[in-house]
Every structure is written in structure tokens, then in C-alpha cells.
Amino acid sequence: MKKTLRWPLTLLAGGAVVLASWSFLHSVQPAMVRAQQNEGPPPAVARADELSAAFRYVAKKALPAVVSIEATAAVQSPRTMQLQDPFGDDVFRDHPFFRDFFERMPQQQAPGRRRNAVARGSGFIIDSSGVVMTNAHVVRGADEVRVRLSDGREFTATDIKADDLADVAIVRIDVKEKLPVIPLGDDSQMEIGDWVLAFGSPFGLHRTVTQGIVSAKSRALPEQQLRQEFIQTDAAINPGNSGGPLVNMHGEVIGINTAISTSSGGYDGVGFAVPISQARWVGDQLLSAGKVRRAYIGVVPEDIDARTANELKLSAPSGAQVVQITRDSPADKAGLQLQDVIVELNGQKITGSNNLKTVAEKLTIGQTYPVTVMRDGKPVQMKLTVEEFPEDLGTGHDVDSNGGTAISELGLVLQPLTPGLARQLGLSDSVGFVISEVVSGGPGERYGLEAGSVITRIGSTELNSISDLEGALKEASDAGQITIFVKTANRTQLLRVPFQSNR
Numbered sequence: 001m002k003k004t005l006r007w008p009l010t011l012l013a014g015g016a017v018v019l020a021s022w023s024f025l026h027s028v029q030p031a032m033v034r035a036q037q038n039e040g041p042p043p044a045v046a047r048a049d050e051l052s053a054a055f056r057y058v059a060k061k062a063l064p065a066v067v068s069i070e071a072t073a074a075v076q077s078p079r080t081m082q083l084q085d086p087f088g089d090d091v092f093r094d095h096p097f098f099r100d101f102f103e104r105m106p107q108q109q110a111p112g113r114r115r116n117a118v119a120r121g122s123g124f125i126i127d128s129s130g131v132v133m134t135n136a137h138v139v140r141g142a143d144e145v146r147v148r149l150s151d152g153r154e155f156t157a158t159d160i161k162a163d164d165l166a167d168v169a170i171v172r173i174d175v176k177e178k179l180p181v182i183p184l185g186d187d188s189q190m191e192i193g194d195w196v197l198a199f200g201s202p203f204g205l206h207r208t209v210t211q212g213i214v215s216a217k218s219r220a221l222p223e224q225q226l227r228q229e230f231i232q233t234d235a236a237i238n239p240g241n242s243g244g245p246l247v248n249m250h251g252e253v254i255g256i257n258t259a260i261s262t263s264s265g266g267y268d269g270v271g272f273a274v275p276i277s278q279a280r281w282v283g284d285q286l287l288s289a290g291k292v293r294r295a296y297i298g299v300v301p302e303d304i305d306a307r308t309a310n311e312l313k314l315s316a317p318s319g320a321q322v323v324q325i326t327r328d329s330p331a332d333k334a335g336l337q338l339q340d341v342i343v344e345l346n347g348q349k350i351t352g353s354n355n356l357k358t359v360a361e362k363l364t365i366g367q368t369y370p371v372t373v374m375r376d377g378k379p380v381q382m383k384l385t386v387e388e389f390p391e392d393l394g395t396g397h398d399v400d401s402n403g404g405t406a407i408s409e410l411g412l413v414l415q416p417l418t419p420g421l422a423r424q425l426g427l428s429d430s431v432g433f434v435i436s437e438v439v440s441g442g443p444g445e446r447y448g449l450e451a452g453s454v455i456t457r458i459g460s461t462e463l464n465s466i467s468d469l470e471g472a473l474k475e476a477s478d479a480g481q482i483t484i485f486v487k488t489a490n491r492t493q494l495l496r497v498p499f500q501s502n503r
Helices: 002-028 030-039 043-065 276-289 306-311 330-334 353-361 419-424 466-479
Strands: 066-076 114-127 131-134 144-148 154-163 168-173 195-200 208-219 230-233 245-247 253-261 271-275 299-302 320-326 341-345 368-375 378-385 405-407 412-416 433-438 454-458 481-487 491-498
Touching: 043 066, 043 114, 043 195, 043 208, 043 245, 066 131, 066 195, 114 195, 131 276, 144 168, 154 276, 168 276, 195 253, 230 253, 253 276, 271 276, 299 353, 320 330, 320 353, 330 378, 341 353, 405 466, 454 466, 466 481
Parallel strands: none
Antiparallel strands: 066 114, 066 144, 114 131, 131 168, 144 154, 154 168, 195 208, 195 245, 208 230, 230 271, 245 253, 253 271, 299 320, 320 341, 320 491, 341 368, 368 378, 405 412, 412 433, 433 454, 454 481, 481 491
């Protein structure tokens, strides 16, 4: 805390030095200053002044609707004085590349006693009746949420609705008069290089504005749970900025500041914002129904690299490869197959896996849509009727792990799939080898393989015997990569991973 307090004082001291220097020059050289003013500013300065005026316009328009948020949770202090996160695991916590960056400031008390832990973030008013939009992770798990308006007044939230998949939340406060709002813009009109301003309360510093540009669009974050494609920006974003608006030069919100890529824990020049089109779609449902209904097609997609594009006979690494299909899902009923590459859905071009999720989830539940896939290098058209996203997709079953063939390179023990075992697992045929054991910490566990799943093919080889299995493993080792087709009662899946045989 002491370190946090010294930092703004240092900045303020530096600011005072600058002001003092300007005052000294102004007092001893008034004639020179007046002469320069009479001559008028150079063209470059005039252009800079115009840009400053534009920034001032946006700041004055947006700041009245920007709020600070304080979320409090009562937690049990550990017996040691080491403080833990009271809000549970966050989307980016403990990830070496991304960090959840809204400010957490727990209040230390005696070990073993109840204490209040506080998380601080930002938000913005989208309806004058007291509706605030922010990130879900800012308010997740809180017992009480306080909203501080731009004019300093504070209110306790009366209602909170959140969607973790999009990391968007709606917070309501009870006010007697209309509040200033900030208009929502259209992120699809933003281009790389466009100026943007980030608003919020980094490190508890209210009404902070930073500027930058749109660095990239449709950015997928590695190993993250969130579904959407993010706007990347170099506008300075720090702890406490989470939930604040990213604003265009018309004073319209085009994103919600959500995450940063950092090696220092603070601003390193790479920030990410939820596109406002996604946030609006989620927010409208939270306001009307209290939850988000998403359409579901029943596949797990994967991005395509140049090597995979060549293997699948594609002209370019674009589209979303199907690597898992849930049994009896819309995709299964429509006839999609593993290794199909979805290139178009409902007339919209599909560029990658996150793009497919974004397009698919917004389809109307119960409606039928055209889908185009590339199969063996040729386009195939089909119809797909979407359903509502199910809460539980199911998993594999436990099987007896005694006996079997050990595949040490993958950390698996396999045994032939018999008709009786197939019935036990809910499968209609007995082709392949069932995973009877997954070695803890081994490659199979890291790849998400489970006991009870069945490997039906490796590469192009269907597994009907031990010799099929051994031959397929040797072929995969020679290629340096293994392609595994996995099946359960609920889904089929494709995994493509590096492989080198020890045999």
C-alpha cells in the first residue's frame, strides 16, 4: 500500500516541477512569449492542437458517464498472513501470458478471523435510470458492490447480472434523477490504426484517460475461456481499468477494457477489449431475461495452420476445422464429419475457430441455416438446425484399468474394444481401442484424454487389431505427428499432437 501511495505523489511532484519551470520562463521572458504568440503557432503545433482539442472533446463527452466500482466480499482469513483471492479463480489468473488486472486490495486482519476483501474496477452508464455495464470478473463473487459516479456520489448496487463466457455484467443502482450516459458505437466500423481512448480508475485513480490506437481486431486470446474475438489496443490499461469503456473519437463506446498481456503485472503496451457489439448482445439479454441464451451447433473447432491446410487440401489456412462432434448434436444430425473445415455459416465467411463461435452463438435457436464445409478439398453444402446451448455435454465412463497395451509416449493404457464393453460405454460398434488408464501428468492427460474414451483411428488407419495400432504408431512417429480420432457415447473428437515413438 505504501508503494501505491508514493507513486501518484511522485507523478504529482514531477507535474509541479513542470509547472514551476513554465512559470519561471513566463515571468522573465514576457516579451519573447508575446512575440511568439503574435506570430502564430507553426503548422505542426496547430495540427497537434487540433488533435488535443479532439481528445478534449471525447473526454468531456465520456467522463460524466464513467464510474468506479468497488466489490466487497467477506472471507475467512487464513491462519498465516498470506492473503488469498476471495473471488475464486479468474479467467486470466495464474496464466503466464494474461493477468486479471482489476485491482484487488484485501484488508488485513488477524489470522483466522472474518475480513473484507475488496476488488476495484470500472464501468460506464448505458441507461440514465442507473444501468451500468462492466466486466463480469469485476463483480464476480461479491457480497456488496458500490458504484462511484463521476461527481463523487456513491450508490450500492441493487441488482447484478453477469455472463462469465463473455465477461460482461450489468449492475443496477437506484437513483432519483437521470444520469449521464455514454452512447454505444459500432466496433465493426473501427479500423486498425484508428485513435481510441481508454477510461477508468487504474490503481484507484478516478477519471483517468489514456490514448492509443486499435492495434488489431478479431484477436483470440491463447488458452482462455472467453469466446469472443477481442479488440487489441496500445492505450494504457492497468489494474483498476477492467470494465471501463474503450471509446472512439466520436465519444462512443466500442469496447470494454478486459485484459492485458504483461510480463510486469502492469501496462506493457498490449491490452484487449470485449467488442461492444458482443457486449450489447449479452447485455440486452441480461437486462431482459437475466441470462444469456446461446445457439449451439455441437462442434469443437480449431484454427488451421499452413501444415494442416496442406494436409486437408485447402488453398489457404482459413476456416475452422471440426475436431470434435457431440453425438446427436445439430452438427451430427446435419452430417458433419471430423476434419471438415467450416468455411461459411448462414452466408457469413468463417475465418477461424473463435469467429465460428461468435457467428454460431447468435443464430436463432430452432432455425435451420446453410453451412458450407471443405471435405477432401471440395466444398460440401448442408443444412443445420441449431439448438440451445446445453448445460452438460457429458463425459466418458470409467472402465477397468487392469491389463491392456501401454502407449508410454502418450501416457495411455489401451485395451481392445469388445462388444460388451462397447455396450457398457453406450457405443453402437466395437471398432477401436478403449482408454483404460490415463497416466497422471502424462501427455494424454494434458491433451484432455479420459478413461472410457475410444480411439477409433490413428491417421488414416482404422484400428481393428493390435497390428493396426502398432503400424499406425510407427507411421505417426515417422511423420513426427500423430492424429488421433477419439469417440465417446456423447461425442467424436480429433487430436493432432507431436509424436515420437520409443519403440
